[in-house]
Amino acid sequence: MACKNSEIKIFAGSSGKVFADKVCKYLDIDLGKSYSMTFSEGNTFVKVEETVRDKDVYIIQPVGLSPNDDFMELLFWLDAFKRASANSITLVMPFFSYAKADKKDEPRVSIRARVCADAIEVTGVDRVITMDLHSPQIQGFFKVPVDHLLARPVLCNYIKESKINNFVIAAPDAGFAKDARKYSLDLGVSTVIGAKERKANDEKAEILEIIGDVKGKNVIIVDDFTTSCGTLADMAKGLKNMGAQDIYACVSHGLLQEKGLRVLEKSHIKELIISDSIYNQFTLNHHKVTTISVAPLFAEAIRRIHNRESISTLF
Amino acid sequence: MACKNSEIKIFAGSSGKVFADKVCKYLDIDLGKSYSMTFSEGNTFVKVEETVRDKDVYIIQPVGLSPNDDFMELLFWLDAFKRASANSITLVMPFFSYAKADKKDEPRVSIRARVCADAIEVTGVDRVITMDLHSPQIQGFFKVPVDHLLARPVLCNYIKESKINNFVIAAPDAGFAKDARKYSLDLGVSTVIGAKERKANDEKAEILEIIGDVKGKNVIIVDDFTTSCGTLADMAKGLKNMGAQDIYACVSHGLLQEKGLRVLEKSHIKELIISDSIYNQFTLNHHKVTTISVAPLFAEAIRRIHNRESISTLF
Amino acid sequence: MACKNSEIKIFAGSSGKVFADKVCKYLDIDLGKSYSMTFSEGNTFVKVEETVRDKDVYIIQPVGLSPNDDFMELLFWLDAFKRASANSITLVMPFFSYAKADKKDEPRVSIRARVCADAIEVTGVDRVITMDLHSPQIQGFFKVPVDHLLARPVLCNYIKESKINNFVIAAPDAGFAKDARKYSLDLGVSTVIGAKERKANDEKAEILEIIGDVKGKNVIIVDDFTTSCGTLADMAKGLKNMGAQDIYACVSHGLLQEKGLRVLEKSHIKELIISDSIYNQFTLNHHKVTTISVAPLFAEAIRRIHNRESISTLF
């Protein structure tokens, strides 16, 4: 570890460029010079273009909509910084797509989040900063310290300042019930829970019932991520059937692409609130989607880590 | 790995003697000879008393009511078998007390389940068989294969054959909502959820509300373990207030000692159903407690592993 | 390690299906049942669909034209087999795209082949079978045994049986001079060497001179792989300028896609001979490309490994 006055150096992988620019702007520093490309045979290549000897390096690379390309590039960045003799390497991964593959819920499958954690650690990393992992246990997949930031305070702030009122929080399924309770407690409202049953791996899920009362109330459905918007749309429909008024959705990681946005478009959801944990050109200008930046949250975490302050007040 | 006709050898650590006897009886084999003791200065000592060279060893040692003593002894068994040149070592741990310490939910605490997993793996183990970990992600704390058995089928069987009817399943909090749903689906009934808020580490929790309807119904509260019986008793009281009829509780791991049993005694709970994952002399003869053995489940798993059959049908 | 009569089990990852079918046909066994897919958010999922407990598993997955997807899937297969308690796992990787990234020839880049080797080993593998790595030193990137097969005997066999005569072998650059010498010695002809200088990472290279004499002779240019066909076409042009007759090319791994084939089409190369180390639908039916199968070579290696015979006679 370097002295307090050692230089901070933030670099962006190809999936983190926009996010890194926001972070650097917040911290009022220049982004480190680096370069990545894909060779015509498909191999990813990375190069650090300034000396990092004995520097404290932060590499920003969410594992997002091209998770395999993003992840392999991330490993190569870690190795490049290590072999370039950086003092410490912090991986800043606002979204970690494979986090949802965190258990062996069928026979003879892989615990892919652990595979990724091991590959990251064997390549060489000193710390990981991430946000809203699919389950908090994933911190325990890593031996190195993991700073696990939460989008909830930032998103709740937006909700409090919005004109949404007379609402309850809805978890789309029992698996998110615990987190939905935290939204409820932060916002001082009650909770309802969708009791769906997910069948096999075909991503089709079926809402069975709504536990709790929504009649005449607005509802904000909360979840950690959405890809197809299917669960949210089904839940919204179920809530409408139960007599709910306006339906909103608020998820940390918004992975919708064209198909998912068409589902959103047709759904009962009035507004979908997401963070900018991944750069998603599909959601950026969609009239139903509001994107709240968590870059200041990450920038503040980096600043405190570099100044040896506690970051526990951030989560 | 040995050939199919290699000899199976089951050993019992000091916390697994009763359980191991049941397993050996099911498999119709003799328990391996071994010996453990505590020196007067407190050190634990273990000794394997028959040759295990090239044998497939199963050591049964739940980490139960004396978790630190049980855990250290477990490490010493693993080392003793490894240095005695066993062909493979399978740790059979029907209960793993530290599994509930699976995340960093406060700043500057330890992820104790990962600490334990690493200590087990560095000492040397080939496979772990356990049951109803506090969260399924803990499988991912291990690099070696973990066979994660479930008490639910065994416990549901008991419920189906009992005279309990017209009931709903209740999760005592949102964190167990997902598992409670599985009980509901297995038993074909609906679910209600307690929305409590746990404050600090003082083990006192407070039921805030019940999500779902219980009026005029019997209720079976389900959970993975209970120590103080406090959460169950509070939930039972809340359910009664909501108009529920008879209240039952069904938990995988029953850790109640004298104090917990006094709480159970005074509570609205009519019957508490637990497994024998730990040997608990306090609950054994309590009139409100029914203990269902999961030893046949573990014995069957061991038999199939040894015969190279799939055990996925067991969970 | 299992006994000699333990069952052999060959599985195919998504990039190895065609190759695996050929191998199984050679060995007269059925391909193992497995399943892989890509979720809509981009995550790769794998599932083994039959028990592999205590089996000797061979998973065939070249890292080919989608190297990042192929590689991540490969890691997940290894983890799935390990957690499913396979007795041993052999990775059969006829082509390993990142092998060419085997050194730090610029400051602050990654040695990507070592990153991949570490990720493979930390996930868990017992042996690797591969072919014509960019440099033989890459065997040393792995701690586990690597069986390094050679396409040269198979390709030389084709050349010997073809009607090509009065020819010399040409290395396109000094880096392949040593391997070209081996072709020369196998075929009993002499060698010429292209002395080009590769500038930066833009894949454009420039032939400077031809060392050796080609006047009036047919020439077979040999190399380990070709993507853009640029080096081969430039070399062919240089050879023509030096007075060579017909020009052939023979490379182990043929990675040409549409663009590369257009270069081949226009070049002085009369025939390009490649192996089927990757499944390449672009080259399959091209009139200038001849594909020689190395599946029998791999099948024979697997057979001998399983029967505990020496495979050193294969390379």
Place this chain on the structure above:
Amino acid sequence: MACKNSEIKIFAGSSGKVFADKVCKYLDIDLGKSYSMTFSEGNTFVKVEETVRDKDVYIIQPVGLSPNDDFMELLFWLDAFKRASANSITLVMPFFSYAKADKKDEPRVSIRARVCADAIEVTGVDRVITMDLHSPQIQGFFKVPVDHLLARPVLCNYIKESKINNFVIAAPDAGFAKDARKYSLDLGVSTVIGAKERKANDEKAEILEIIGDVKGKNVIIVDDFTTSCGTLADMAKGLKNMGAQDIYACVSHGLLQEKGLRVLEKSHIKELIISDSIYNQFTLNHHKVTTISVAPLFAEAIRRIHNRESISTLF
């Protein structure tokens, strides 16, 4: 490693509180804030209650009279500090109970000291400071640097300043003969050796003979630890039979509890001199026991380490 002016932070585990207070008093610094407890089901919980980001942490936790509880707590402290991003973690373990389990002197037992060393290292530690390990080889069980302090200079100092004269040093058995020689050389007196034979694990030992002459002399029996006081009492009796005058005993680690003190009471030993390496409420006020503090020795070692001075003059 931090700069020389980085802040030193000393924390106490539950077995090291009294010792840590003395160390902090010597160094004139405040003890770090932390908290540990035992849950009602027996699990140990630890929490660091101030930021340690980039600090050099010293955690004082002897593994003493409750070795399993002490050891597990120690692992959790290490993990908590590591995940809280301490710059370095030094484990200060004045006594390490399992050190005496340092070899495989029977078939099929565990080398428990190595098991503990591995668990400590895999959890994460940068350095260990300890005192009078059962054998010096145990330093080699650790990969991290071990500073091995000696109580002998401190204890010899007490003896020199006492009124004991005309004495010889006695080793209670051949195993401690080498260390007893060092006492003899420090104090300028000669040595006698008890030639006992220990039989099995029942802690009963039998003095066979005394090698050397003690007639008319006072004797100080030296050893590294005593639990039951049995060896010392037997040796004292043997010495008396050989014509010795007053008998004293001097051991580094005094583990006597009620039973051991009764043996001491009845024995020929006039005074037992021990260090305060463990907090032992049983020996604290016993009229035959003199406790000499080694806290200043440890404090001085910590001070020198922190100031990057050599500590080799301390041993």
Place this chain on the structure above:
Amino acid sequence: MACKNSEIKIFAGSSGKVFADKVCKYLDIDLGKSYSMTFSEGNTFVKVEETVRDKDVYIIQPVGLSPNDDFMELLFWLDAFKRASANSITLVMPFFSYAKADKKDEPRVSIRARVCADAIEVTGVDRVITMDLHSPQIQGFFKVPVDHLLARPVLCNYIKESKINNFVIAAPDAGFAKDARKYSLDLGVSTVIGAKERKANDEKAEILEIIGDVKGKNVIIVDDFTTSCGTLADMAKGLKNMGAQDIYACVSHGLLQEKGLRVLEKSHIKELIISDSIYNQFTLNHHKVTTISVAPLFAEAIRRIHNRESISTLF
């Protein structure tokens, strides 16, 4: 691990050829074919010259009079067998020269025995068989099982059958007192101890006194190894001065070369009894040296290991 009827394969490194021939003769099997050489620039080269795929390999290589050459060759053998896909590799190392470097008895030195143990384990070994390590704790330097054979029973047998009578056992210093006691107990005689002080690293030691009585008795000095014969000769002189009759010496590992033998020649020692743990051409025909073979002991250990019998009765 292979099946019971898998083939045993014994190989000899360059320092173990004579010993291996004796072992193979005892077991009535052929020595494996292998080849080692030293290149003119000093590099050691090894090659296994028959297939070992899936075989249980025992490689016999004491680390003897050229410890660095012997040790490096040993590492290369391990790697060669591992990369040749042996089923298991057992290192048979009758003498391990660096074992005596087992502690950090001066500031800023290396614990060389642990360095060697780590290098052996990282290269890849499944088990180690050795004899009379300088301290039994060195077993704990290894994670893999170490079978620690003892020369004492073999040597005592020789003594019992010899005409030596009316003798006592002498330890040359307090450090060997414990082992000398075991000789005494085996032979039913008493013990005396030399109280020398070793000063610095110059290998010169000084006998200070003899603890115990030797007047009119024959004496057998015992030790684990001798290089210069200096300690033995000094002890012999001291014993003579104390009135001893004939002096014998019995050490497990005889490392004497020309210089040491000259010391022996001139000393009061009548006969030096050693084992053949290293091949020592200097001692082979010396009139004062008797060499007792421990090859049958190692052969029997290998036989039992291969037949999955207990070998604990051997030590």
Place this chain on the structure above:
Amino acid sequence: MACKNSEIKIFAGSSGKVFADKVCKYLDIDLGKSYSMTFSEGNTFVKVEETVRDKDVYIIQPVGLSPNDDFMELLFWLDAFKRASANSITLVMPFFSYAKADKKDEPRVSIRARVCADAIEVTGVDRVITMDLHSPQIQGFFKVPVDHLLARPVLCNYIKESKINNFVIAAPDAGFAKDARKYSLDLGVSTVIGAKERKANDEKAEILEIIGDVKGKNVIIVDDFTTSCGTLADMAKGLKNMGAQDIYACVSHGLLQEKGLRVLEKSHIKELIISDSIYNQFTLNHHKVTTISVAPLFAEAIRRIHNRESISTLF
């Protein structure tokens, strides 16, 4: 990592003393105090004789003409510095003899360079500085950063300033063709290549042909090392036969001893230019050998590393 103003400390192992003196003179600092010796039984002993606590240590130890002794000593230095609590340890190894053993080019041999790399890393090192490894891929055998310096610029400088003119560069075989091209490009001349075939391990090689034209030209044969001078002498003879004028040779590492120098003496080589990467008393005063020091190159690299400057301009 220490702060910029932490003290630099350079130490010399027994094979690096002369080189280290030159480096220290360049940097104007004193060599660290240390001591190494060989015990009479052959064991190597090392001791650091000044405190290195928290210092940045550079240990200079080429693995040269006694590679096994040099390498073992190197491991012990690393361990001694680590256990003495150095802040960081950089191994400066101007020559690494086992680097040439970098692949498995025969069945059942060891990849000895990887064995050495693993032993170095497991003992503990933070960085390696070396020069002209036999292949650049060997950097990838290490996980720690390797700074790979090149002798070529230094040697080319000498050639440019010499009176050698009208020359071409010759690679003695195809394996060095790529590096020879770099010499050609640096010096602006063309290349010829010896097409020899090496048979077995007997170090005898046979030049088959020279690819390229040398008539009437002076020739500088380049290679990475020479031991027997055989390849160079054969190449020189072949070149003479082809009509070459004066023949020079330029190799990075000059390992010639008496026998090699006799071959040089008789050969057509007029001057052999080598670096001082190893201390070679045989070549030092030979009239045909010119030794160019690379100590300033290493000193400059160390200076830049310590000042956190980029060293990429050095290669």
